[in-house]
Amino acid sequence: MTTDEQNFVLKARREKHDALLERGIAPYAYGFRRTHTAAAAVAALGAADEGERVNVAGRIVAWRGQGKTSFAHLADDSGRIQLYFRKDDLGEALFETLKLFDIGDVIGVAGTLFRTKTGEATVRVSGAEMLAKSLRPLPFGKEEIVNGVLVRHSGFSDPEQRYRQRAVDLAVHPEVRAAFVARSRMISALRAFLDARGFLEVETPVLQPLYGGAAARPFTTHHNALDIPLYLRIADELYLKRLVVGGFDAVYEIGHDFRNEGIDRTHNPEFTMLEWYQAYADYSDMMVLVEQLLVAAAESVRAQPAFAEAAPKLRPPFPRVQWVAALDAALGTAALAMSDAELRAAAVRADVAKPDTLSRPRLLDELFQAHVERTLQEPTFVLDYPVELSPLAKPKRGAPELTERFELFAGGRELANAFSELNDPLDQRRRFEAQAELRAAGDEEASGIDEDYLRAMEHGMPPMGGVGVGIDRLFMYLTGITHIRDVILFPTMRPE
Numbered sequence: 001m002t003t004d005e006q007n008f009v010l011k012a013r014r015e016k017h018d019a020l021l022e023r024g025i026a027p028y029a030y031g032f033r034r035t036h037t038a039a040a041a042v043a044a045l046g047a048a049d050e051g052e053r054v055n056v057a058g059r060i061v062a063w064r065g066q067g068k069t070s071f072a073h074l075a076d077d078s079g080r081i082q083l084y085f086r087k088d089d090l091g092e093a094l095f096e097t098l099k100l101f102d103i104g105d106v107i108g109v110a111g112t113l114f115r116t117k118t119g120e121a122t123v124r125v126s127g128a129e130m131l132a133k134s135l136r137p138l139p140f141g142k143e144e145i146v147n148g149v150l151v152r153h154s155g156f157s158d159p160e161q162r163y164r165q166r167a168v169d170l171a172v173h174p175e176v177r178a179a180f181v182a183r184s185r186m187i188s189a190l191r192a193f194l195d196a197r198g199f200l201e202v203e204t205p206v207l208q209p210l211y212g213g214a215a216a217r218p219f220t221t222h223h224n225a226l227d228i229p230l231y232l233r234i235a236d237e238l239y240l241k242r243l244v245v246g247g248f249d250a251v252y253e254i255g256h257d258f259r260n261e262g263i264d265r266t267h268n269p270e271f272t273m274l275e276w277y278q279a280y281a282d283y284s285d286m287m288v289l290v291e292q293l294l295v296a297a298a299e300s301v302r303a304q305p306a307f308a309e310a311a312p313k314l315r316p317p318f319p320r321v322q323w324v325a326a327l328d329a330a331l332g333t334a335a336l337a338m339s340d341a342e343l344r345a346a347a348v349r350a351d352v353a354k355p356d357t358l359s360r361p362r363l364l365d366e367l368f369q370a371h372v373e374r375t376l377q378e379p380t381f382v383l384d385y386p387v388e389l390s391p392l393a394k395p396k397r398g399a400p401e402l403t404e405r406f407e408l409f410a411g412g413r414e415l416a417n418a419f420s421e422l423n424d425p426l427d428q429r430r431r432f433e434a435q436a437e438l439r440a441a442g443d444e445e446a447s448g449i450d451e452d453y454l455r456a457m458e459h460g461m462p463p464m465g466g467v468g469v470g471i472d473r474l475f476m477y478l479t480g481i482t483h484i485r486d487v488i489l490f491p492t493m494r495p496e
Contacts, residue, residue, distance in 0.1 A: 009137055010135065010136065013102060013133070013134065013135050013136070013137070014135060016100040016102065016133070017133050017135060019100050020097075020100055020130060020133065023097065023100075025097065025130060026130070027130055027132070027133035028131070028132055028133065029108075029129060029130065029131040029132070032055070032057045032108035032129060032131055033055055034055050034056060034057045034108065035054050035055040035056075036054045036055065036056055037056070037076055037077075037078035037079075038056055038058060038074060038075065038076050038078050038079045038080050038081040039078035039079040039081075040078065041054045041056050041081050041113060041121070041123065042079070042081055042121040044113060045113040045114075045115065045121045048115070049114060049115045050112070050113070050114050050115075051112065051113030051114065052112065052113060053110070053111065053112050053113075054110070054111065054112070054113060054123060055108065055109070055110045056074060056076070056081060056108070056109060056123060057074075057076065057106070057107065057108035057109070057131060058074040058075050058076035058080075058106065058107075059074065059075050059076070059104060059105070059106050059107075059138075059171065060072050060073070060074060060101060060102070060103050060104060060105050060106075060107060061073050061074070061075045061080060061103065061140060062103065062140075063101070063102075063103055068086065068087040068088070068095075069084070069085060069086050069087070070084075070085040070098060071083065071084055071085070071122075072085070074107065074109070074123075075174075077177065081121060081122070081123060082116070082120050082121065082122040082123070083109055083111075083122065083123050083125050084111075084114075084116070084122050084123065084124050084125060085098060085125050085128070086124070086125075089111075089124065089125065089126050090125065090126065090127075090128070094127075094128065097128075098128070100130075101128075101130070102133075102134055102137070103134075103137070103138070103140060104134035104136075104137055104138040104140075105130065105131075105132065105133055105134045106130075106131040106132035106134070107128055107129060107130055107131055108128070108129045108131050109123060109125045109127065109128045109129075110125070110126055110127040110128075111123040111124045111125040111126045111127070112124050112126070138168060138171050138172050139154075139155035139156040139168065139172055140155055140172050141153040141154040141155035141156070141172065142155070154172070154173065155172065156168060156169065156172050156173070159485075160493075162176075163485050163491050163493060164493055164496065166489055166490055175306060176486075178304065178305075178306035178307075179306065179307075179479065179481065179486070179487065180487075180489060181304065182300075182301050182304040182306060182307050182475075182479065183471075183475050183487060185300050185301070185303070185304060186297050186300045186301050186471075186474075186475055186478070187254060187471065188300070189296050189297055189299070189300035190254070190274055190293065190296070190297060190469075190471075191254070192296075193292070193293050193296045193297075194252050194276060194293075197250070197289075198250050199250040199251060199252045199276055199278070200248055200250065200251050200252070201251075201252055201253065201254070202240070202243060202248070202251050202252070202253055203253060203255070204233075204236050204239035204240060204243075204253055204255075205233065205239060206232060206233050206255070206256070206258075207221070207223075207230045207231070207232065207233075208230065208231050208232075208233050208239075209228065209229075209230060209231070210231070210448060210450050210452075211231040211232075211233060211234050211447065212234070212235070212237070212238050212447045212448075212450050212453070213233075213234060213235030213236065213237030213238050213392070213447075214234045214235040214237070214257075214259075215361075215362075215445040215446065215447070216234040216235075216259040216260070216261060216445050217259065217260040217261060217444050217445055218231040218232060218233075218234050218258070218259070218260055219231065219232040219258050219259075219260050219269075232257075232258035233257055233258065234257055234258065234259050235257055235273070235275070235468065236253045236255060236257065236273060236275045236468075237275060237277075237392065237466065237468070238450060238453045240252075240253060240275055240276075240277050240466075241277055241421065241453075241456075241461065241464070241466070242453065242456045243277075244277050244279050244461065244462060244464055245456045245457070245459055245460070245461050245462075249278070249279040249280070249462075250276070250277070250278045250279065251276065251277055252274065252275065252276035252277075253273075253274070253275055253276075254272065254273070254274045254471070255272070255273065256270055256271065256272055256273075257270075257271060257272075257273050258270050258271075259271075263492065265482065265483050265484060266413050266473060266476075266484055267484065268472070268484050268485070268488055268491050268492055269492045270488075270492055271470065271471075271472050271484075271488075272470075272471035272472055273468055273469065273470060273471065274467075274468070274469040274471055275466065275467065275468045275469075276466065276467055277421065277464050277465070277466040277467075278464055278465050278466075279462040279463070279464045280462060280463060280464065281463075281464060281465035282394075282404060282420040282463065282465050283393075283404045283405065283406055283418050283419055283420040283465055285465050286406075286418040286465040286466070286467050287320075287381055287406060287418070288316075289465075289467070290408055290416055290418065290467060290469070291314075291316035291317060291318060292316070293469070294314055294379065294408075294415075294474075295314050295316065297474060297478060298311050298312060298313070298314050298478050299311075301475070301478045301479060307478070307479050310478075310479055310480045311478050311479065312477075312478065314379060318378075318379040318380055318381055318408070319378070319379075319380045319381070320380070320381045320382075320383055320406075321380060321381070321382055321383070322382075322383055322384055323368065323382050323383060323384055323385045323386070323402075324336065324384065324386070324402070326368075326372045326382065327364075327367060327368050327371065327372055330367075330371035330372055331346060331367070331371065335364065335367065336364075336386060336401070340360055340363070343360065343363040343364065343367065344356065344358075344363060346363075346367055347363055347366055347367060347370075350366070350367060350370035350371065351370070352366045352367070352370060357442070358443075359438050359441065359442075359443040359446070360388065361386075361388040361389050361438070362443065362445070364386065364388070364389060365389055373409055373412065373413070373414065374412045375412070376409035376410065376412060377410065377411060377412060378410065379408060379409070379410040379415075380408070380409050380410070381406045381407070381408055382406060382407050382408075382409060383405070383406045384396050384399070384402045384403065384404070384405065384406075385402065385403050385405040385407075386401065386402060386403070387400075387401060387402065387403055387431075388434075389403075389405075390403040390405045390419065391422075391431040391432070391434070391435050391447070392419060392421065392422050392428075392431070393405040393419035393420060393421065393422055394419065394420040394421065394422050394423070394424075395427075403419065403420075404419060404420035405417075405418065405419045405420075406418050410477050411476070411477045413473055413476075413477075414470065414473070415469065415470060415473055415474050415477060416467055416468065416469045416470070416474075417467070417468045418465065418466060418467040418468070419465070419466055420463070420464075420465060421461075421463070421464045421465065421466045423457065423461040423462065423463055423464065424457075425454055425457035425458045425461070428453075428454060428457055429449070429454055432447065432448070432449040432450065432454070433449060435447045435448065435449075436448050436449050472484050472487050472488060475487050
């Protein structure tokens with residue numbers, strides 16, 4: 001649509017808005033007494049030719065007039081239903097008012113159900129109300145029947161505009177709405193899974209005086225009244241573990257975390273995490289729990305018609321591989337014995353960005369991502385990370401240079417991260433001090449020393465297992481969706 005055409009349409013719709021006012025009709029209602037959703041109305045008719053009286057409301061998504069009769073399709077979040085308007089049923093005044101209705105308007109109608117000669121469930125409208133006049137047209141695409149199947153052609157296909165104007169994207173693409181319904185059902189299933197096992201859902205601070213629990217750059221802000229810097233949390237971990245010290249033996253949180261990092265197909269600065277911690281458990285227990293949780297998540301997604309075939313059927317136990325052995329095999333040498341210079345040279349060969357600026361732990365992590373992570377398509381546990389990569393995990397029994405940590409990978413990306421959590425405050429202080437040295441040397445993702453957390457540990461932290469699951473990436477894996485912006489309702493975008 002050209003600018004002139006768009007201006008013409010906007011002008012015409014505004015004129016219809018004003019004409020409604022002139023007739024004493026409010027273009028924007030306070031409410032409507034709906035008795036049925038579109039799907040419920042269709043179900044109420046069943047196989048009958050005539051049905052009960054219903055009140056339905058929604059958006060006009062199609063309209064065609066034929067003299068003294070008109071047909072329309074009305075859509076709500078349950079589906080759509082056909083409407084039949086006849087001048088003899090409505091009276092001349094209301095039938096003439098229909099000329100002021102447009103595709104995209106939100107209306108409410110009353111009438112009786114019947115089945116047309118083509119077999120479609122329809123409302124024979126006896127009353128209609130304007131609920132919200134659409135002053136700007138929605139870009140509905142064309143529809144056609146191909147080999148007996150309804151095919152929709154999008155009128156709003158530019159990906160960037162769809163992310164920027166998510167309200168429009170949702171309004172004209174039922175499949176996008178279906179994806180976010182499936183995401184919501186998955187999160188409900190995760191909650192139900194943990195609730196059934198005695199976990200308590202809690203909330204911890206998003207604004208924190210010291211960030212920690214992960215290796216990432218934070219977003220920084222300032223609290224005016226207290227005159228202190230604050231950080232948007234990069235992880236929930238340290239506050240949840242304080243709660244275990246306080247006597248809650250099994251806790252979890254589903255919330256937003258924030259990392260001041262790049263944006264790509266699997267990273268968004270604001271994302272959703274599930275973290276849980278269970279006293280007296282270790283990372284072996286957590287592996288079993290993660291397997292069971294993923295099966296429950298996959299079942300919840302598969303229960304949604306739009307993803308019944310896409311969601312994988314997961315069959316535990318998942319394969320387990322060793323971090324060191326996997327990277328050694330990929331590099332053809334002992335990775336932990338390589339010098340910093342050798343690691344940087346290997347990073348250059350692997351096209352790692354800016355290897356000269358990376359600390360030794362970051363180089364190891366980047367090499368693992370480049371050589372191993374991307375090859376793991378089926379759900380796979382990678383076990384026993386080096387100590388320098390895991391400042392919050394307990395040393396591995398019998399191999400203190402490693403930690404009792406696993407990450408779960410699937411579809412070439414990380415889905416979960418878990419530890420036998422470090423509960424020795426003296427060892428934790430040494431790890432924090434090592435992180436502080438890395439930070440002083442220029443590693444912006446290294447954490448500092450959290451004295452308040454150490455004080456909590458010194459009161460006696462029970463042994464525990466802990467897990468973090470990336471909700472966005474998990475949903476991507478279970479649905480086959482390939483870009484994180486397609487699973488976040490309002491992804492972070494550069495201003496237009």
